[in-house]
Amino acid sequence: MEMVRSDRLWAKFLEANGYRLDKCVGQGSFGDVYAVTSIENDQQWAVKRLVARRNIQEDSYVMGEINALASIQHPMVVSLHEVLFTPRLACLVMDLAPDGNLEMFVLNGKQMKVNTSSTRNPYCECEYNVKPDRRKLRNGDNTRAIITRPECVLLQTTIRTTINAEAKRGSFISPHPTGEDRNNCACYTSSPLKPAFLISTFTQVTSAVSFCHSMDLAHRDINPSNVLIFNKNLVKLADFGLCFRACRESNAQKSIGSEFKCTDYLGNNHYLAPEVRRCEPFLALPADVWSLGCLLYFMLQANHPPIGNSNLTERIDMSNVLSQVTEDSLRDKCRQTLFEVCRSTVSERPKARDVLTLWNT
Numbered sequence: 355m356e357m358v359r360s361d362r363l364w365a366k367f368l369e370a371n372g373y374r375l376d377k378c379v380g381q382g383s384f385g386d387v388y389a390v391t392s393i394e395n396d397q398q399w400a401v402k403r404l405v406a407r408r409n410i411q412e413d414s415y416v417m418g419e420i421n422a423l424a425s426i427q428h429p430m431v432v433s434l435h436e437v438l439f440t441p442r443l444a445c446l447v448m449d450l451a452p453d454g455n456l457e458m459f460v461l462n463g464k465q466m467k468v469n470t471s472s473t474r475n476p477y478c479e480c481e482y483n484v485k486p487d488r489r490k491l492r493n494g495d496n497t498r499a500i501i502t503r504p505e506c507v508l509l510q511t512t513i514r515t516t517i518n519a520e521a522k523r524g525s526f527i528s529p530h531p532t533g534e535d536r537n538n539c540a541c542y543t544s545s546p547l548k549p550a551f552l553i554s555t556f557t558q559v560t561s562a563v564s565f566c567h568s569m570d571l572a573h574r575d576i577n578p579s580n581v582l583i584f585n586k587n588l589v590k591l592a593d594f595g596l597c598f599r600a601c602r603e604s605n606a607q608k609s610i611g612s613e614f615k616c617t618d619y620l621g622n623n624h625y626l627a628p629e630v631r632r633c634e635p636f637l638a639l640p641a642d643v644w645s646l647g648c649l650l651y652f653m654l655q656a657n658h659p660p661i662g663n664s665n666l667t668e669r670i671d672m673s674n675v676l677s678q679v680t681e682d683s684l685r686d687k688c689r690q691t692l693f694e695v696c697r698s699t700v701s702e703r704p705k706a707r708d709v710l711t712l713w714n715t
């Protein structure tokens with residue numbers, strides 16, 4: 355697979371197909387994603403390069419992703435522009451999300467130029483939060499992200515896994531950085547997200563999921579790394595590599611609710627419904643609904659949800675999770691959603707369209 359090993363050959367391949375290679379913008383388990391520019395009209399695109407050991411067109415996950423993207427036309431689902439094939443490669447040319455994915459955005463922070471006049475991060479309540487410095491060992495309080503610039507706002511309650519992991523190893527974050535630390539200061543978009551951004555992001559993802567479900571398509575990998583940020587008002591659901599057709603084609607069978615069960619237990623562990631993690635044949639649509647609740651938890655906590663088999667709300671401290679939400683109506687929606695959606699009993703979960711209705715009111 356020379357094109358995968360050699361950047362030069364990869365760039366040449368893209369050029370032969372009308373695109374200039376800009377840079378790699380993401381790496382997933384199944385392929386790398388590149389920003390490219392159309393030579394014809396300078397429009398930017400993302401190219402997801404999927405590689406197979408055998409004939410790529412015999413790979414059911416690759417072809418499943420292509421077929422799903424080709425069939426779903428929704429403003430909050432990443433759109434497929436074209437597919438370039440070689441015998442062992444499929445290159446999906448898609449909308450390019452300039453702000454990357456929601457997970458990176460929340461956990462690692464979006465790099466912004468820090469100066470005293472550039473103030474607010476448009477996506478989050480705080481002006482700045484700070485990339486943890488892993489080298490310093492001065493502050494013993496591992497429950498807080500510590501500011502490293504005077505203009506950065508201290509987040510008292512957010513506990514990030516990265517920070518805790520560092521704390522366990524005995525290294526903490528410097529409250530008083532100097533020199534290089536200041537230059538390296540990055541701006542976090544960590545919790546609390548602005549209510550408007552949280553509402554808009556969750557509603558848009560739910561709308562995308564609800565639309566897919568109306569076509570009997572389950573995404574099966576809903577998690578923040580698959581939510582792409584286009585701007586502060588627009589996010590799109592991506593990565594349909596595990597997409598699954600949940601119902602039989604025939605209307606007669608559909609009308610009696612005949613749903614296929616999935617028997618491959620893939621996805622991000624933190625976002626998988628209990629029945630999936632237990633490796634029991636499962637219904638894919640309600641499993642997606644569980645993942646939606648986990649996504650909401652992530653947006654509220656800037657942290658992945660805890661893994662467990664019982665109802666999520668029995669395993670989390672709801673008052674802490676909701677403590678950053680100051681608006682009563684939003685707090686009620688978040689509480690109701692987490693309570694109803696992340697239920698261990700599959701039949702008790704609402705449909706994605708019911709969740710959407712709640713968030714549209």
Ligand SMILES: Nc1ncnc2c1ncn2[C@@H]1O[C@H](COP(=O)(O)OP(=O)(O)OP(=O)(O)O)[C@@H](O)[C@H]1O
Nearest residue numbers: 380381382383384385387400449450451455579593
């Ligand atoms: N259209 C896009 N625009 C910008 N960045 C993208 C785009 N598509 C994907 N990415 C980035 O590339 C990463 C990997 O993409 P994707 O999730 O589709 O790959 P994957 O191999 O299926 O990954 P996973 O390990 O999640 O299954 C995403 O998390 C995102 O950061």
